Amino acid sequence: METTTAIEWILACHTNDVPENGGACVKLGEEQIAIYNFTRRGEWYATQNLCPHKQQMVLSRGMIGSTGAHCEPKVACPFHKNTFSLISGQCLTNEEYSIKTYAVKIADGKIFIGI
Amino acid sequence: MIKPTIVVVGNGMVGYKFCEKLVNKSSDFRIIVFGEEPRHAYDRVHLSEYFNGKTAEDLSLSSRSWYEEHDILLHLGDPVQEINRSAKTVHSLMGVTYSYDFLVLATGSSAFVPDIPGVEKEGVFVYRTIEDLELIKAYASNVKTGAVMGGGLLGLEAAKALMDLGIEETHVIEFAPRLMPRQIDSAGSTMLQSKLKELGLSLHLNKSTSHVGGENKIEALHFNDESVLSVDMLVISAGIRPRDELARLSGLQIGTRGGIVVNEKMQTSDEAIFAIGECALYEGMIYGLVAPGYEMADIVAAQITGISKLFYGYDMSTKLKLIGVDVASFGDAFVTEPDCRTIVFEDTHKGIYKRINISIDGKYLLGGILIGDADAYNILLQTVNNKLILPPNPEDLILGTRGGAENEGAGVMSLPDDALICSCEAVNKATICSSVIDLGITNIDGIKKCTKAGTGCGGCIPLVKDLIAGTMKANGQYIKNVICEHFDYSRQELFDLVKINKLKNYDLVLDHFGKGDGCEVCKPVVASIMSSLWNDVIVKQDTIQDSNDRFLANIQKGGTYSVVPRIPGGEITPDKLIVLGQVAKRYNLYTKITGGQRIDLFGAHVNDLPAIWEELIDAGFESGHAYGKALRTVKSCVGSTWCRFGLHDSVSFAIEIEERYKGVRAPHKIKGGVSGCVRECAEAQAKDFGIIATEKGWNLYVCGNGGSKPQHGQLLATDIDKETLVKYLDRFLMFYIKTAEPLSRTATWLNKMDGGLSYLKNVVVNDSLGLAGQLEEEMQALVNTYHCEWKEVVDNPDLRKRFTHFVNAPEEKDPTVKFDPMRDQVKAKW
Numbered sequence: 001m002e003t004t005t006a007i008e009w010i011l012a013c014h015t016n017d018v019p020e021n022g023g024a025c026v027k028l029g030e031e032q033i034a035i036y037n038f039t040r041r042g043e044w045y046a047t048q049n050l051c052p053h054k055q056q057m058v059l060s061r062g063m064i065g066s067t068g069a070h071c072e073p074k075v076a077c078p079f080h081k082n083t084f085s086l087i088s089g090q091c092l093t094n095e096e097y098s099i100k101t102y103a104v105k106i107a108d109g110k111i112f113i114g115i
Numbered sequence: 116m117i118k119p120t121i122v123v124v125g126n127g128m129v130g131y132k133f134c135e136k137l138v139n140k141s142s143d144f145r146i147i148v149f150g151e152e153p154r155h156a157y158d159r160v161h162l163s164e165y166f167n168g169k170t171a172e173d174l175s176l177s178s179r180s181w182y183e184e185h186d187i188l189l190h191l192g193d194p195v196q197e198i199n200r201s202a203k204t205v206h207s208l209m210g211v212t213y214s215y216d217f218l219v220l221a222t223g224s225s226a227f228v229p230d231i232p233g234v235e236k237e238g239v240f241v242y243r244t245i246e247d248l249e250l251i252k253a254y255a256s257n258v259k260t261g262a263v264m265g266g267g268l269l270g271l272e273a274a275k276a277l278m279d280l281g282i283e284e285t286h287v288i289e290f291a292p293r294l295m296p297r298q299i300d301s302a303g304s305t306m307l308q309s310k311l312k313e314l315g316l317s318l319h320l321n322k323s324t325s326h327v328g329g330e331n332k333i334e335a336l337h338f339n340d341e342s343v344l345s346v347d348m349l350v351i352s353a354g355i356r357p358r359d360e361l362a363r364l365s366g367l368q369i370g371t372r373g374g375i376v377v378n379e380k381m382q383t384s385d386e387a388i389f390a391i392g393e394c395a396l397y398e399g400m401i402y403g404l405v406a407p408g409y410e411m412a413d414i415v416a417a418q419i420t421g422i423s424k425l426f427y428g429y430d431m432s433t434k435l436k437l438i439g440v441d442v443a444s445f446g447d448a449f450v451t452e453p454d455c456r457t458i459v460f461e462d463t464h465k466g467i468y469k470r471i472n473i474s475i476d477g478k479y480l481l482g483g484i485l486i487g488d489a490d491a492y493n494i495l496l497q498t499v500n501n502k503l504i505l506p507p508n509p510e511d512l513i514l515g516t517r518g519g520a521e522n523e524g525a526g527v528m529s530l531p532d533d534a535l536i537c538s539c540e541a542v543n544k545a546t547i548c549s550s551v552i553d554l555g556i557t558n559i560d561g562i563k564k565c566t567k568a569g570t571g572c573g574g575c576i577p578l579v580k581d582l583i584a585g586t587m588k589a590n591g592q593y594i595k596n597v598i599c600e601h602f603d604y605s606r607q608e609l610f611d612l613v614k615i616n617k618l619k620n621y622d623l624v625l626d627h628f629g630k631g632d633g634c635e636v637c638k639p640v641v642a643s644i645m646s647s648l649w650n651d652v653i654v655k656q657d658t659i660q661d662s663n664d665r666f667l668a669n670i671q672k673g674g675t676y677s678v679v680p681r682i683p684g685g686e687i688t689p690d691k692l693i694v695l696g697q698v699a700k701r702y703n704l705y706t707k708i709t710g711g712q713r714i715d716l717f718g719a720h721v722n723d724l725p726a727i728w729e730e731l732i733d734a735g736f737e738s739g740h741a742y743g744k745a746l747r748t749v750k751s752c753v754g755s756t757w758c759r760f761g762l763h764d765s766v767s768f769a770i771e772i773e774e775r776y777k778g779v780r781a782p783h784k785i786k787g788g789v790s791g792c793v794r795e796c797a798e799a800q801a802k803d804f805g806i807i808a809t810e811k812g813w814n815l816y817v818c819g820n821g822g823s824k825p826q827h828g829q830l831l832a833t834d835i836d837k838e839t840l841v842k843y844l845d846r847f848l849m850f851y852i853k854t855a856e857p858l859s860r861t862a863t864w865l866n867k868m869d870g871g872l873s874y875l876k877n878v879v880v881n882d883s884l885g886l887a888g889q890l891e892e893e894m895q896a897l898v899n900t901y902h903c904e905w906k907e908v909v910d911n912p913d914l915r916k917r918f919t920h921f922v923n924a925p926e927e928k929d930p931t932v933k934f935d936p937m938r939d940q941v942k943a944k945w
């Protein structure tokens with residue numbers, strides 16, 4: 001069976017809840033999602049909050065930045081500094097890991113996460 | 116054209132590597148693979164990492180789509196049961212039949228289980244597949260004691276895994292009188308034993324097991340000497356047995372002690388059938404390591420595609436991973452005099468044993484053993500394998516050149532072009548060097564991607580790094596210590612730029628002197644530079660701070676934080692002690708006296724930090740900067756106020772110094788110590804700066820370090836008075852702050868300094884650069900602008916708000932944080 005589900009947008013928090021050029025964690029149901037306010041680029045990203053390396057709920061506390069010729073946006077886990085692409089979720093320091101990424105929509109100072 | 120069909124039996128490491136090699140060489144074959152295990156090939160070498168959080172997916176060597184892309188037909192969970200050699204067909208358990216032009220047996224081996232009564236009992240395991248590990252993990256969750264039968268390479272790895280699984284008591288039972296009998300000699304083994312005991316393993320040598328006791332499940336091991344050891348589980352790691360049953364059934368020649376006999380083309384007694392990996396017996400030998408298996412895979416892929424390449428045996432050098440003690444043996448580890456000259460270095464205190472065997476004429480290295488410190492393994496192995504001529508003092512190989520200048524990297528560059536650097540992926544020196552020269556690749560990740568070197572066991576990575584650096588240097592490329600891809604400057608250069616341009620904000624620094632959007636390397640470096648220059652409240656730019664600085668606390672396992680108030684000089688009043696106890700109790704914090712003469716409260720939720728600090732500040736405490744690259748502690752001994760030997764009041768001086776430099780940020784943390792006499796109870800010579808009372812005043816030592824490579828401080832000035840000492844300290848610290856590379860302690864900084872201590876002395880004591888006045892002023896400015904950053908947060912509602920876990924539910928704590936009870940306190944649940 002094939003179904004096409006439209007993205008469901010869930011209100012997460014307000015834009016001023018997330019520090020500039022940094023991340024914050026929101027709770028959506030039972031899930032913890034990290035939202036990043038990439039002010040420098042005027043972009044928003046969201047990923048799972050769990051770092052797959054040692055299963056730590058910390059990615060929202062990581063530093064964000066970019067890497068490579070195409071300035072791939074990334075977040076570095078505060079624990080052991082594994083870095084993850086904010087676009088694909090692929091771990092950039094260890095091919096074997098990847099994280100979930102979510103779509104983000106901003107409207108009226110509110111942040112919505114696409115599930 | 117109909118493509119010839121290759122059937123591969125076994126989808127283990129070597130079977131997979133064969134497919135990879137073949138499709139890389141040619142697409143003219145139809146490949147069909149049968150695997151008995153339910154999943155496609157995974158990295159068995161790193162199997163133990165399954166216990167450290169890696170998933171089966173993580174260990175996987177490729178994806179299902181890889182097989183699809185290369186048109187490889189994969190039958191998993193379906194072992195081949197029969198080979199009909201005359202019809203050239205194979206038949207699987209599920210009833211699939213294929214004919215083949217060539218058949219490749221890569222059936223590997225299985226764990227050898229000795230025939231001891233009771234081994235069938237519940238709680239007895241082997242250690243070979245992911246399924247084995249799943250069973251072990253499930254069973255280990257409610258046992259207290261475990262044992263491993265077999266003290267070889269794999270047995271010790273399994274023992275470490277049991278310890279990592281949280282089993283309180285782990286035993287290793289070895290039949291032979293020593294550990295790793297196949298790799299190391301008895302002196303090395305003795306050293307290894309004492310190191311392993313330190314790690315908490317119980318070792319039982321010379322023990323042969325008579326039976327496994329217990330009703331249905333294992334309860335004890337009974338030995339032939341009548342002794343009994345009660346255990347809740349057992350992992351058998353007593354060797355491997357080649358999986359030759361299928362070959363045997365089809366009438367192929369099998370060795371007397373098992374293994375499919377192959378020639379140097381890896382052909383079995385049937386020309387159309389090859390055997391590779393751990394099932395193959397070449398010249399009476401089973402190669403139980405992955406690198407020779409990969410070499411065999413390459414040889415068969417070559418044979419089939421019409422290239423002539425032969426197997427000539429393989430080096431069995433090994434380095435033990437994981438166990439927490441370096442162990443390596445290489446080349447001919449066991450030759451003895453008079454067939455060679457042996458040089459042995461032993462340091463029982465540090466637990467280091469090194470042995471090298473040298474040819475009688477002193478020209479060549481034959482082999483050796485390294486325990487406790489195997490840093491030299493790669494280069495020694497290369498020296499053996501490439502028959503490099505030894506230096507006149509071959510003992511330098513294990514002792515390092517003493518006295519003279521060290522020529523780092525020269526060793527690797529002198530290797531011949533065809534020296535095998537990565538044996539797992541068969542990458543030689545020339546390939547790596549040409550990637551650097553021709554493709555301009557200058558980092559290890561790039562080399563991994565383009566040559567695959569370093570992607571197997573990872574043991575060659577240090578060597579690859581040296582090669583990259585060596586090649587760049589030889590090529591005239593200037594290796595500058597730039598901060599990262601975003602800043603083409605060294606820390607010292609950037610420090611000056613930020614200072615001259617008076618930049619106080621990270622984005623401005625990036626806009627002026629950098630490119631891109633920054634990263635986790637340059638952000639904290641710039642943050643540290645700005646603190647050392649302007650001393651602003653760091654949390655105002657919280658997202659450029661390193662993890663611990665962002666929340667002004669050290670992050671811990673599970674995501675909680677620790678709280679370390681400053682206790683200058685280690686002196687504390689009873690009232691303050693009581694407050695610490697009350698706060699710890701109120702917030703359920705684990706309380707411990709640290710190695711730095713103060714008290715650490717662990718396990719605080721990020722939400723609780725401001726309230727905890729509010730209480731502490733009210734009681735007169737300040738931040739201890741345990742989270743910062745900043746002054747930590749100035750350790751004191753009790754000194755002349757109480758001690759009968761004390762020459763001066765070391766506690767007062769320690770407090771004075773700690774109060775002076777508290778909050779000062781640096782490239783790395785700074786620690787000090789003040790002792791009241793030469794007995795040195797404050798261990799001042801192990802600190803970044805150490806002060807020791809003399810009859811006439813104080814001696815100042817600098818650049819000591821604990822940590823993994825301890826180093827004693829060196830004497831900078833003798834018999835000076837307090838004022839002079841503080842002046843020297845100001846200059847010394849500020850000079851370090853301005854010129855050291857990121858994350859380099861004072862010891863490393865001095866070690867790399869041209870001219871070493873005499874240069875430093877000239878700068879600090881003789882003012883050779885004419886900078887002394889400026890350095891003192893700069894330090895005074897930092898001292899004058901000190902603030903307790905926790906007080907800033909506690910008093911500022913906006914800053915306080917940042918200490919939440921969920922921004923959309925600020926009151927809620929992270930529900931994934933869990934604690935376990937331990938000795939009337941808690942510990943992180945892990």
Ligand code: SRM
Pocket residue numbers: 669670671676677679707708709710711712713714715741747748750784786801802819820821822823824860
């Ligand atoms: C708490 C304490 C252990 C204890 O229970 O006693 C400790 C705990 C940590 N040490 Fe330490 N060190 C502690 C005394 C030491 C000492 C002994 C001393 O200071 O006298 C040393 C050796 C002396 C030295 O530094 O030269 C020491 C050498 C290290 C090192 C290695 C530094 C080096 O130069 O190689 C690290 C790693 C690093 O900083 O990169 C480290 C790192 C750490 C970290 C920060 C690891 C981390 O990043 O999480 C630990 C933080 C625990 C936490 O969550 O609070 N710790 N650490 C001690 C705190 C002292 C204090 O009151 O501030």
Ligand SMILES: Cc1cc2nc3c(=O)[nH]c(=O)nc-3n(C[C@H](O)[C@H](O)[C@H](O)COP(=O)(O)OP(=O)(O)OC[C@H]3O[C@@H](n4cnc5c(N)ncnc54)[C@H](O)[C@@H]3O)c2cc1C
Pocket residue numbers: 124125126127128129130131149150151152159160161162163193194195196221222223224242243244269272358361391392393394402403404405406408436572
């Ligand atoms: C815990 C552990 C740690 C190790 N550490 C190291 C190390 O540090 N360095 C090192 O070099 N080596 C190490 N090894 C050894 C290394 O894993 C082996 O040398 C390597 O896996 C051998 O590859 P192989 O393909 O020959 O055998 P395997 O990887 O065992 O693969 C053989 C496969 O064939 C399957 N099979 C068998 N019979 C049939 C059949 N009739 N039909 C279909 N499929 C069949 C088996 O189920 C298995 O999946 C370690 C091994 C273990 C278990």
Ligand code: SF4
Pocket residue numbers: none
């Ligand atoms: S030595 Fe230091 S860093 Fe290591 S575990 Fe102990 S406290 Fe942590």
Ligand code: FES
Pocket residue numbers: 051052053054055056077078079080081082
């Ligand atoms: S837990 Fe994230 S890098 Fe280790």
